[in-house]
Amino acid sequence: MSRAALLVLADGRFPAGGHAHSGGAEAAVGAGRITDAESLEAFCRGRLHTAGLVSAALAAAAVLGVPPRELDAAADARTPSPALRLAARKLGRQLTRAARATWPSAELDALAREFPKGAHQPVVLGLAARAAGLEAVDAAYCAVYESVSGPASATVRLLSLDPFDATAVLARLAPELDRVADQAVEAARNVADEGTDALPAASAPLLEIAAELHAAWPVRLFAS
Amino acid sequence: MTTALTGVRATARLVARDDGRGGTALPVLESDGPLALRRTRGSGAEARVMLVGAMSGPLGGDHFTVRAEVQEGARLHVGSAAATIALPGQTKGEAHYDVRLAVSEEAELHWLPEQLISAGGSDLYVTTRVDLADTSRFVLREEQVLGRVGEEPGRLSSRLVLRIAGRTVLDQELTCGPGAPGGWDGPAVLAGHRAVGQLLLARPEFAEHPVAARQLAEHAVVVPLAGPAALVSAVSPDALRLRRVLDEALAVLSA
Incomplete structure (x- = not known):
């Protein structure tokens, strides 16, 4: 295993299309719920403990070898x-392409065949990490970091927020990222015995509601 | 019912079956301690049951369970007489409220209880697990109100799982209040709203004709789930406005 592979996978420049998504930040900025660094931090913290935790647990479970079909169904639910769901599958398809080119693997090939329209992105992330020789905790870190870095960089563009302030938000969240990554791996380890019901299901009502409203905007900067 | 220093354990059970004469019989209607079930006047083929809270609660340390089974061809409507208020108990510790619903082929269940209010200092885990058959028809309303008027809420964790023909179609958990993971009241989760609710509907027709996703109110949408079911999600400043939104949604979706 090469730890540096984690940096390649987690790099914002990894060509998997993530930059086109704001993780709900565009909708929250539009509704006036994110207006500054402080409200960005509260947004990111809420997303981390809900969508971030769920994504990280799915990704970690994929690294541990839980069948992608089961994890994809758990992600749908x-x-x-x-x-x-559509955004997650589009991102999953783009990540599948990038990962197959970067870390060729029979499992990624099989995934591309089984999900021509894309599997949920965290499931692909886990299989990509597995193909790169990384561990469950590495995939969990990628997922929790993405859950907050996406909204932070999108908010820099949407509000002309000072990039230093946005980065400071991410740094302040770091200890919580550690805890959520550990929590996700622990849940993923329970899947072998308890099935995918053991995966966390933490939800954020406003993220879900606003995503639907945002999808109907006639003009938007980000896909989700 | 058993009472110990750890709190009250109570399980109420309810079975509905087709009575063979165009109506629904209730061969099992078991109240237990604070959970009292009363049959009320139904309409047509449908039996109606009211869940009456005979004591306040659940308090810290209590563990309540309600089990309802609707057998093939039966039709059941369950409501509750008043809101459930989660309160802190004499004993430290969390309270649990589990609801287990099973609906067989060609059977119908409307599960429409009143709100769950999380009072300051309470600590409650609610789990609702629903198992449907392919041809079941189902409506469930769930409303959580964070604190009585002007009060900080307790800690409330609520999980809702829907399975249709053994396949999980929805698995959602919401945790809020003091001690909940950070950000629960922030712009991604509740943003200061004090009432959050869902309406979950399942019908065999949704397999062929899913509902179209659309906005129903400022912070309310209806969406098709990844299965023959639809979910209305809403957040509101208070319980009254939440109920109005969910009532309107139910009327539109039942039409």
Whole structure:
């Protein structure tokens, strides 16, 4: 295993299309719920403990070898918003392409065949990490970091927020990222005995509701 | 019912079956301690039951369970007489309220209880697990109110799981109040709203004709789930406005 592979996978420049998504930040900025660094931090913290935790647990479980079909169904059940299910599958498809080119693997090939329209992104993230020789905790870290870094960088563009302030938000969240990554791996380890019911199902009502409203905006900067 | 230093354990059970004469019989209607079930006047083929809270609660340390089974071809409507208020108990510790619903082929269940109010200092885990058959028809309303008027809420964790023909279609958990993971009251989760609710509907027709996702109120949408079911999600400043939104949604979706 090469730990540096984690940096390649987690790099914002990894060509998997994540930059086109704001993680709900565009809708929250539009509704006046994110207006500054403080409200961005509260947004990111809420997203981390809900969507971030669920994504991280799905990704970690994929690294541990839980069948992608089961994890994808669990992701569907934890994503009531069809706009978010669609976004997760589009991101999953892009990540599948990037990961197959980067870390060729029979499992990623099989995933691409089984899900021509894309599997949920966290499931693909886990299989990509597995193909890169990384561990469950690494995939969980990627997922929790993405859950807050996406909204933070989108808010810099949407509000012309000072990038230093946005980065400071991420740094302040770091201890919580550690805790949520550990929590996600612990839940993922229970899947072997208890099935996918052991995965967390933490939800954020406003993320789900706003994602549907955002999908109907005629003009938007981000896909989700 | 058993009472110990740890709190009250109570399980109420309810079975509805087709009575063979175009109506629904209730061969099992078991109240237990604070959970009292009363049959009320039904309409047509449908039996109606009211869940009456005979004591306040659940308090810290209590563990309540309600089990309802609707057998093939039966039709049941369950409501409650008043809101359930989660309160802190004499004993430290969390309270649990589990609801287990099973609906067989060609059977129908409307589960429409009043609000759950999380009073200051309470600590409650609510779990609702629903198992449906392919041809079941189902409506469930769930409303959580965070604190009585002007009061900080307690800690409330609520999980809702819907399975249709063994496949999980919805699995959602919401945790809020003091001690909940950070950000629960922030712009991603509740943003200061004090009432959050859901309406969950399942019908075999949704497999072919899913509902179209759309906005119902400022912070309310209806969405098709990844299965023959639909979910209305809403947040509101208070219980009254939440109920209005969910009532309107139910009327539209039942039409």
